[in-house]
Amino acid sequence: MNQCMAGGKPPKDEEQRTFSHEAMTHLDHLYRVALYLAKESSDAKDLVQETYSRALGSYRQFTPGTNMKAWLTTILCNFFFHYRAQKKKWLSVEDNRADGEEPSDYWERLVSEKPGPEAAILVKELKEKVSDVLNKIPEEFRLPVVLVIMGDFSYEEAARILSCPLGTIRSRLHRARKLIYDELKEYMDIQERSERKNEVRTGGRTY
Amino acid sequence: MKCEQAEELISALIDNEATEPERAAAENHLRACPNCRRVYEWGRALNREIRAAGAGVVAPAGLRQTILSNQPAAPAEADSSEARRDPIFRLRPLVRPIFASALVLAIAAILFFMPPSGQPISLTALEIRAKIDRGEIPLQKQTNTDELHAWLRHSVNGEFGPLGYDFSPLNVKPIGATVQEVGGRQILVAVFRGNGLSITCFTFLGTEGDAPKNAAAFFDPETRISFYSFSRDGLHAVLHREGNVICMLVSDMPPEELLSLVRNSSPHKRHPVHAE
Numbered sequence: 001m002n003q004c005m006a007g008g009k010p011p012k013d014e015e016q017r018t019f020s021h022e023a024m025t026h027l028d029h030l031y032r033v034a035l036y037l038a039k040e041s042s043d044a045k046d047l048v049q050e051t052y053s054r055a056l057g058s059y060r061q062f063t064p065g066t067n068m069k070a071w072l073t074t075i076l077c078n079f080f081f082h083y084r085a086q087k088k089k090w091l092s093v094e095d096n097r098a099d100g101e102e103p104s105d106y107w108e109r110l111v112s113e114k115p116g117p118e119a120a121i122l123v124k125e126l127k128e129k130v131s132d133v134l135n136k137i138p139e140e141f142r143l144p145v146v147l148v149i150m151g152d153f154s155y156e157e158a159a160r161i162l163s164c165p166l167g168t169i170r171s172r173l174h175r176a177r178k179l180i181y182d183e184l185k186e187y188m189d190i191q192e193r194s195e196r197k198n199e200v201r202t203g204g205r206t207y
Numbered sequence: 208m209k210c211e212q213a214e215e216l217i218s219a220l221i222d223n224e225a226t227e228p229e230r231a232a233a234e235n236h237l238r239a240c241p242n243c244r245r246v247y248e249w250g251r252a253l254n255r256e257i258r259a260a261g262a263g264v265v266a267p268a269g270l271r272q273t274i275l276s277n278q279p280a281a282p283a284e285a286d287s288s289e290a291r292r293d294p295i296f297r298l299r300p301l302v303r304p305i306f307a308s309a310l311v312l313a314i315a316a317i318l319f320f321m322p323p324s325g326q327p328i329s330l331t332a333l334e335i336r337a338k339i340d341r342g343e344i345p346l347q348k349q350t351n352t353d354e355l356h357a358w359l360r361h362s363v364n365g366e367f368g369p370l371g372y373d374f375s376p377l378n379v380k381p382i383g384a385t386v387q388e389v390g391g392r393q394i395l396v397a398v399f400r401g402n403g404l405s406i407t408c409f410t411f412l413g414t415e416g417d418a419p420k421n422a423a424a425f426f427d428p429e430t431r432i433s434f435y436s437f438s439r440d441g442l443h444a445v446l447h448r449e450g451n452v453i454c455m456l457v458s459d460m461p462p463e464e465l466l467s468l469v470r471n472s473s474p475h476k477r478h479p480v481h482a483e
Contacts, residue, residue, distance in 0.1 A: 020275075024271060024274070024275070027266045027270065027271055027274070028264075028265045028266050030266075031264065031265070031266035031267075031270065032261055032264045032265075035264055041267065045267065045270055045273075048266065048270065048274070049270075049273060049274055049277060050461060052274045052277075053274075053277060054441070054459065057440070057441030057459075058441045058459065074403075078402075078403040078404075081402075081403075082377070082402070082403065082404060082460065082464070083464065085376065085377065130256045130257055130259075130260040131260045131263075131264075134257070134260070145257060146261075148222060149222070149254050149257045149258060149261075150257055150258060150260075150261035151261075154224065155219075155222070155224045163403070170215065170218070170219055170224065171215060173218055173219075173222065174214060174215045174218035174219075177218055177221075177250055177253065180253060181249070181253075184253070
């Protein structure tokens, strides 16, 4: 994507400076959402830059006292969806398993045990694995996860940002957990067992 | 309650989004079902891991500064930085003088055609768009594109009418229309909204000299049409000429996207015309 084109005027009054200052406190959050949308750091940076360009150029449309983080996130998501519709550039190669067969034994498999000798390594890799899995699941499930779990938005706020019913957010999060489970089960089980062992060793204390 | 019924409630409980009755029902089930209790615990652990993974993602060093510096300190500076991205600056040195001469002639032409007093009509159109956004200009409700075009054409006694842009890929729909008079010239205004976008289509009689003098010009060899792109106060516009009619789209979408939209959705793209 080309570099963004800032259409807004420079900060010239206190109101705009205050807005700009507050908006910049959400930079990490916006970059995070952008990265999980675009998947490429360079595209994520462009997305964030364009979001700020639009937001600072139309800051008067923001109602002070309302949720600026949600407002900025909405701008970012709208721009991404629109841009992709226009350019078809960011169409990610999605894993389409969500549209396919659903694992019927999800709950049974969840309670099964599967020990392995590589436990320590797997636990160490878990955080990286979480990011990989998030990028792997289809966008329609990934976005509610990124907004609600990672971004601390309520279901209602996420529904507003994505312009969908609240029930959709709720069901997609549920479905997302199942999909993530399928990918992470081994890691999570091992970590849990590892934590249990630590609890036993330390007389039940947890760290 | 069966486990299948409890699944979604447990998911909402993990996110602290279950209603009180749902919470009570889910907790009752969890007390009686060790399998679902394990699911609940796993879900909470997953939330922690996802948050931890998110916390590890921070904006790259320099992005903050880039964003702040991209808010132009002065309009001239912004124009300059944009211009450097323009293809003309990538031309070979030998070609530059030719373009420079052409640019001087173009500016002279624009100045010649520009109304002697006040700003170009295209910039006034941008102001009209801003007023519409603020609700200061009422619109004649029009939700059918054909009826909207017919109404606008009828408003100027059939003298001219808006182009039949195809906005269907954007899923924007006609909202309303108005006719504004600027310096004795009628401007047909059509407003399309939807999918978080707002596009305003201006049509008036004129020449390419109605574009602002600092507009960036692009020539489309396929349709042999010149497009003029310019921005003001967060609004972007692309203008081009169809015979003696000027068509101008205004939106808050980025200029390059708007240019792409105009090129790809204009009737000429669908039915290309050749050199006049």
